[in-house]
Amino acid sequence: MSDASPPANKADKTPADDAPEPIQHGPLGKALADKGLTLEALGDDAVGNETLGVACADLLGVAKALRDDGFDLLLSVSGMDYKEYRQSVTHLYSTKTYQTVTLKTDAGGDDTVPSLVPIWPAADWHERESYDLMGIHYEGHPDLRRILMPIDWIGHPLRKDYKEEDPRLVWNRR
Amino acid sequence: MTTASPAPELSLRDKPGFSDLQGVTVEHGLNTQDMVVNIGPQHPSTHGVLRLVTTINGEIVKDMEPVIGYLHRSKEKMAEGRSYFQYQPTIDRVEYLSSFYDHYVYVTAIEALADLKVPKRVEYIRMICMELNRITSHLLWFGTFLLDLGATSPFFYAFREREAIFKLFEDITGARMMYNYFRFGGVNADAPPGWLDDVRKVINELPFRFDEYEAIANKNPIVMDRCIGVGVTSYQDLLDYGVTGPSMRACGVAQDMRKTNPYSCYNEVEFDVPTATEGDVYARYKVRMAEMRESIRIVHQLLDNMPGGDSAELRKLEKEHAKVAEEIAAAKKRVTVAKKNEEAPNAADVAKMAEKAPELPFDYRTTGQKVNLMVFKPPAGEAFSMVESPRGMLGCYLVSDGTPKAYRVKWRGASFSNLTILPSMMIGNLYPDLMAIFGSLDIILPEVDR
Amino acid sequence: MNPYNLPNWFVWLHAQLGFNVADPGVQVLLVLAWGVTLFTLIAVVAKAAVVFMVLMERKVLAWVTQRKGPNRVGPFGLLQTLADGVKLLFKEDVMTPQQDKFLFTLAPAIFIFPVFVLFAFVPFTDFLFGVALPVGALLVFALSSISVIGMVLAGWASNNKYSLLGGMRSAAQAISYEIPLVLAVLAVVLFAGSMNLLDIVEAQRGPLGPLSWYWFYITPLAFIVFLISSIAEVNRIPFDLPEAESELVSGYNTEYSGMKFAMFFLAEYAALFVMCALTVVFFFGGYNSLLAGVALPWGGTMEATLISTPMIPMDGEMMPLGVWLQQTLHVPNLSWLLDQLEKISWMVLKIYTFIFFAMWLRGTLPRLKPDQLMGFSWKFLIPLSLINLFAVGVQRFWAYPNNSLDTLFNSITTHIPFLIVWAVIVFGGVGVFCMLMSRQLNAKTRKRFAAPSA
Amino acid sequence: MTNEPSKSQHIEAPADDNRVLSGLLEIGRGLKTVLSHVGREAVTLEYPEVLPDLSVRFHGRLCLLTKSDGTDLCIGCKACARVCPCDDLIQIEMHRDGDKKPVIDQFTIDMGRCIFCGNCTEVCPVDCIKMLPDFELADYSREALVLDKYDLTLKGEDADEWRRTHGLAPSVT
Known part of the structure; x- marks a missing residue:
């Protein structure tokens, strides 16, 4: 939908005859890798947005490079729960080249991911939401507290293992 | 509201640069006291359940913090327990003023995941619905914006036109606001016969109505005084807060997904992206008013070029095709089991006939690939699809693990980001400017809280 | 001064009943009795007017x-307002413990009382009025500014921040708009030569018909300033800041319910009625008919009403219709009665025209901001009314140097120098003023536009 | 796809003309426009007396169509219950008789929780559960909003009429 490159080649998804090849960097990933940044190529998503895996330690560097490349609009920060680990997914948009790029950062054992607020102030509320619903801690966020749930809520509702076990909750169960 | 004002912690004159406020000079000799006003959660002009904890000094806003979440209905959690089709009706409620857009991002994400082809007629119907929905959304905005400024009549006028368009929606989807109409690879049902003419009738009328609105509001000195130079934002501010949509276009940047990343069939229609450079409330007003006219222009082109034309003609065509297909089937049957006293048709002729048999073009259909909604399973993968909703970029991040239920659905609501800029626009302005500025951002709380 | 009027009639009635009206003690009692009677009458008239106005407002807006x-x-839907009134009457009177109970209860009374008193000053006809004081015009505005104390009290006593803001706004607004209001009326007083409202009405009968009413004859500016200020004075859109519902929920009366709210509601509409009545009295010829003062072809001029103007040829001379009817039907005082009825009709018609205008404005215009509201008064209306006052003074001095009111409408030749002065001062002065104003406004706008943009 | 600079229609800032006089004129224009609405026909719908003109596809009260002879059309497949976004909204009790034919014992829908999305009508394989252009569902208790099979069923001729107006084959046997 929103890419200069043609839609994702589905060959990446369906297994080829032999063992799946390692996914190659797209044009953006290649450009970033050439700058000496450590990235993992994750191919394109179904719509055709390039997806890059970035480790926690490299996130700020990659983010800065992307912002300097023209990705000036932060669309969203989504928390993902893959049961074993949490992941922070950032969608960026370039108002110069009209491309969208996805950054995926696996949180460490303590569910901590560096905050992107110093680079895109727009990340503020999105990271608060991700913290609130998924329990990912954003290191360096100026004001990390709950945003959608009440401030005294227990647990992070979007986690897969979340149970409504707050004893204060009384609602009409049929 | 009944608690006493707290003691001032920070006097007005301690705050640096406070006297440089736009158009407002503060008498430093006065010993004034700050007052915290809780605007909302229930307030006539917060357009939903939003609470703005505002510190004011006299009428000047010193600080503001939006408190959201009063309308949180866990739409993202709901996706985990429901199949794709089962979840679909609930997303009408994410942004109920233009819910065709919600459906469109959701449906296109799934179509991208499952690699479904969509006929052109479907895209055209979807585009008509979406553009009409943009008009209804902007109309509601126009009415409530002027109501916030204090004018009552335009609200009713806007609702009158909105009602006419809702009637069209009711005709095609069966509902006035909660449509649940788009499907994976198609739409729920074809437009009813004569619907295209009805649409044409309504949108032919609209420009005259818009002229009336503009006669009332456009150059009204009170509207101009309250809007011009109020809530000015720079393009960099908007980027910093992730604000998109008409607010961004009011800063002179023609950022419109319909132009920059043409989805659906937007590269087949001709339209302009209205922009203004001032970046104030008035610029946003003008941009939205111009966008409604552009939407009408788009709908006119779509109506003229609709593949298959009106559904009455299409039904006739379908019937003819069905008749031919029946004849061929009968002939084929006769080839194999010829009756007594009857000459069996030549098998080669029948084959040629079958070859030449007209088939309804793919573009004319209202569903692409048939999808069994009960057991629909897109392959594992993820998609982030976006659309230019009336409020800005609306995104849906959909992760599928190959089961009938979505692993994760994340909504990127335009209002959620647009709301973040409000405090920085408000600080230093007057309290009544809040209504103009907040109104001009066109925020809808269900989309913020989801 | 017409001795045949309601207060005098009241005294006469008591003299007929055997009271010694010359006795000072009886006079005091009479004044008190008249006060009670008048207040009862006004309460009935005002409520009837308000009941109709509320319905009219809702119908017009619809x-x-x-x-x-x-x-x-x-x-x-004629009984809709009555139904609403009954509903308000039976509603619970909510009061929170945090409120100042005494002031909270006092505020509606302070708000409504001066408005009702103002009704006494309105000369519906030259018979039907409560009081006609030589300082009427002054007292009217002195009284009308008391209401705002009620609003401020309500805002303060509610212990609600919206109410407080509304109360403070109303105080600022009242102070700002009293000045142009009074300055505009000062021009009228200068021309009429009296502050008595009856005299002002009588003085507006002139050879130009409706054009000799003061809205045109002094300068239209005075009228415009008065109209705008009076709408601001009664807190109607576009100046309804004290109760701006999109900002302050309901402003100073947010916390009020039941009968207390009904009193605010009643007083607001009654104030609108009185303000429109004063507009008519000061600028629209009061109870004078549309043609009052116009020269008749057969000699003489039109009287205040059509019915008492000699228009029916009878035995070689012209006779008023009322007198003719009275003679034909042999009903005593019929002529006078019909004359009064027509005067009331003219008055009410004119008042409701202005009320309709206020409602029409409400349907059209948005609301101003407080700083714009203040600015509009101090930077625009007050200078404008000062210019106007100066113009009126010069007019008065040049056109009528001997300061004789009798020459005012004597002949058309006296109007020629007057009209020249009128045109020069009004169009010249105001034109220059407007140019200066717009330059200033535009400069401000330009500065605002200089704010950062892409 | 395209990176070409987007075409934009630029809106000029309002001109700096004489604000005082033009302002008065514009207020007059607004007043005129507002007053011009007085003669027009009112758009108010006086609801209880005049019913709104509803579309054929209107999403209203749910109903169960029957065959033309009045017997049950529902085959108890529970597809409707499975696609319903509201939990346990549609409840079906059924058994099979001697010929393995389905017999619907009870069919309840809680209209108090229905969101009128129309999902159930779309997946029904026999076009049995459908929607009526009826929105007057208010009642005095929540229990009264739970419609059972008797309340829902649209009998023979009515069902045929429904099918006729919606372009389906009128008689189903």
């Missing part, structure tokens, strides 16, 4: 928005 308005209670 018509301009293509709706039908109230049409459920009674024929055409």
Whole structure:
């Protein structure tokens, strides 16, 4: 939908005859890798947005490079729960080249991911939401507290293992 | 509201640069006291359940913090327990003023995941619905914006036109606001016969109505005084807060997904992206008013070029095709089991006939690939699809693990980001400017809280 | 001064009943009795007027928005306001413990009392009025500014921040708009030569018909300033900041319910009625008919009403219709009665025209901001009314140097120098003023536009 | 796809003309426009007396169509219950008789929780559960909003009429 490159080649998804090849960097990933940044190529998503895996330690560097490349609009920060680990997914948009790029950062054992607020102030509320619903801690966020749930809520509702076990909750169960 | 004002912690004159406020000079000799006003959660002009904890000094806003979440209905959690089709009706409620857009991002994400082809007629119907929905959304905005400024009549006028368009929606989807109409690879049902003419009738009328609105509001000195130079934002501010949509276009940047990343069939229609450079409330007003006219222009082109034309003609065509297909089937049957006293048709002729048999073009259909909604399973993968909703970029991040239920659905609501800029626009302005500025951002709380 | 009027009639009635009206003690009692009677009368008249105005407002707002308005209670919804009133009467009177109970209860009374007193000053006809004081015009505005104390009290005593803001706004607004209001009326007083409202009405009868009413004859500016200020004075859109519902929920009366709210509601509409009545009295010829003062072809001029103007040829001379009817039907005082009725009709018609205008404005215009509201008064209306006052002074001095009111409408030749002065001062002075104003406004706008943009 | 600079229609800032006089004129224009609405026909719908003109596809009260002879059309497949976004909204009790034919014992829908999305009508394989252009569902208790099979069923001729108006084959046997 929103890419200069043609839609994702589905060959990446369906297994080829032999063992799946390692996914190659797209044009953006290649450009970033050439700058000496450590990235993992994750191919394109179904719509055709390039997806890059970035480790926690490299996130700020990659983010800065992307912002300097023209990705000036932060669309969203989504928390993902893959049961074993949490992941922070950032969608960026370039108002110069009209491309969208996805950054995926696996949180460490303590569910901590560096905050992107110093680079895109727009990340503020999105990271608060991700913290609130998924329990990912954003290191360096100026004001990390709950945003959608009440401030005294227990647990992070979007986690897969979340149970409504707050004893204060009384609602009409049929 | 009944608690006493707290003691001032920070006097007005301690705050640096406070006297440089736009158009407002503060008498430093006065010993004034700050007052915290809780605007909302229930307030006539917060357009939903939003609470703005505002510190004011006299009428000047010193600080503001939006408190959201009063309308949180866990739409993202709901996706985990429901199949794709089962979840679909609930997303009408994410942004109920233009819910065709919600459906469109959701449906296109799934179509991208499952690699479904969509006929052109479907895209055209979807585009008509979406553009009409943009008009209804902007109309509601126009009415409530002027109501916030204090004018009552335009609200009713806007609702009158909105009602006419809702009637069209009711005709095609069966509902006035909660449509649940788009499907994976198609739409729920074809437009009813004569619907295209009805649409044409309504949108032919609209420009005259818009002229009336503009006669009332456009150059009204009170509207101009309250809007011009109020809530000015720079393009960099908007980027910093992730604000998109008409607010961004009011800063002179023609950022419109319909132009920059043409989805659906937007590269087949001709339209302009209205922009203004001032970046104030008035610029946003003008941009939205111009966008409604552009939407009408788009709908006119779509109506003229609709593949298959009106559904009455299409039904006739379908019937003819069905008749031919029946004849061929009968002939084929006769080839194999010829009756007594009857000459069996030549098998080669029948084959040629079958070859030449007209088939309804793919573009004319209202569903692409048939999808069994009960057991629909897109392959594992993820998609982030976006659309230019009336409020800005609306995104849906959909992760599928190959089961009938979505692993994760994340909504990127335009209002959620647009709301973040409000405090920085408000600080230093007057309290009544809040209504103009907040109104001009066109925020809808269900989309913020989801 | 017409001795045949309601207060005098009241005294006469008591003299007929055997009271010694010359006795000072009896006079005091009479004044008190008249006060009670008058207040009762006014309460009835004001409530009847308000009941009709509320319905009219809802109907007018419905018509301009293509709706039908109230049409459920009674024929055409005529009883809707009564039903609302009964509802308010039976509603719970909510008061929170945090409120200052005494002031909270006092505020509606302070708000409504001066408005009702103002009714006494309105000369509906030269018979039907409560009091006609030589300082009427002054007292009217002195009284009307008391109401605002009620609003401020209500805002303060409610212990609600919206109410407080509304109360403070109303105080600022009242102070700002009293000045142009009084300055505009000062021009009228200068021309009429009296502050008595009856005299002002009588003085507006001139050979130009409606054009010799003061809205045109002094300068239209005075009228415009008065109209705008009076709308601001009664807190109607576009100046309804004290109760701006999109900002302050309901402003100073947010916390009020039941009968206390009804009193605010009643007083607001009554104030609108009185303000429109004063507009008519000062600028629209009061109870004078449309043609009052116009020269008749057969000699003489039109009287205040059509019915008492000699227009029917009878035995070689012209006779008023009323007198003719009285003679034909042999009903005593019929002529006088019809004359009064026509005067009331003219008055009410004119008042409701202005009330309709206020409602029409409400349907059209948005609301100003407080700083714009203040700015509009101090930077625009007050200078404008000062210019106007100066112009009126010069007019008065040049056109009528001997300071004789009798020459005012003597002949058309006296109007020629007057009209020249009128045109030069009004168009010249005001034109220059407007140019200066717009330059200033535009400069401000330009500065605002210089704010950062892409 | 395209990176070409987007075409934009630029809106000029309002001109700096004489604000005082033009302002008065514009207020007059607004007043005129508002007053011009007075003669027009009111758009108010006087609801209880006049019912709104509803579309054929209107999403209203749910109903169960029957065959033309009045017997049950529902085959108890529970597809409707499975696609319903509201939990346990549609409840079906059924058994099979001697010929393995389905017999619907009870069919309840809680209209108090229905969101009128129309999902159930779309997946029904026999076009049995459908929607009526009826929105007057208010009642005095929540229990009264739970419609059972008797309340829902649209009998023979009515069902045929429904099918006729919606372009389906009128008689189903």
